[in-house]
Amino acid sequence: MIVRNLAEAEQSNRRIVSPDGNWESTRMLLKDDNMGFSFHITTIYQGADFRMHYKNHLESVYCMSGEGEVETLADGKKYPISPGTLYILDKHDEHILRAFSEMKMACVFNPPLNGKEVHNAEGAYELVAEEISD
Template identity: 85%
Template sequence: MIVRTLAEAENSNRKIVSPDGNWDSTRLLLKDDNMGFSFHITTIYAGADFEMHYQNHLESVFCMSGEGEVETLDDGKVYPITPGTIYILDKHDKHVLRATQEMKMACVFNPPLNGKEVHNSEGAYELEAETI
């Protein structure tokens, strides 16, 4: 059994801050845990507006608090994000995330992240990044 607390993880090397200042992500479950997915609590800072394109991963994102929107770039659809909303990037969707308020998100990635990933120039995470 694996037991971790968010508070402990936030005060360790499991908390990653984006170089662009849009988010931080506390990685509670990673590839080395051998569960087949990773689980993170991510904070999207108020005013953040950035493009992502997870070419190597599928992601599900559940909004726990805050408000914003996600726009799918292939069709230009905009979806409001509020507490209780989940969006699922099941087709490696190229998208823009905008936070009108700070948002706390629970995120699941498949395949799992190694730990130190930040977005590359295309808005993706590398498949084999450095481990924590």
């Protein structure tokens, strides 16, 4: 059994802050946990407005607090995000995420992240990245 506490993880090397200043993510479950997915609690800072395109991963995102929107670039559709909203990037959707207020999100990635990933120039995570060691 694996047991982790969010407050403790936020004070460890599991907390990753984006170099662009848009988000921070506490990686609660990672590839080396051998569950087949990773699980993160991510904070999107108020005013963030950035493009992502997870070419190598599928992601599900559940909004726990805050408000914003996600826009799919293929069709220009905008979807409001508020507590209780789940959006699923099931087709490696290129998208823009906008935070009207600070948003707290629970995120699941498949394949799982190693731990230290941040977005590359295309808004994706690389498949091979440095691992977090506890």
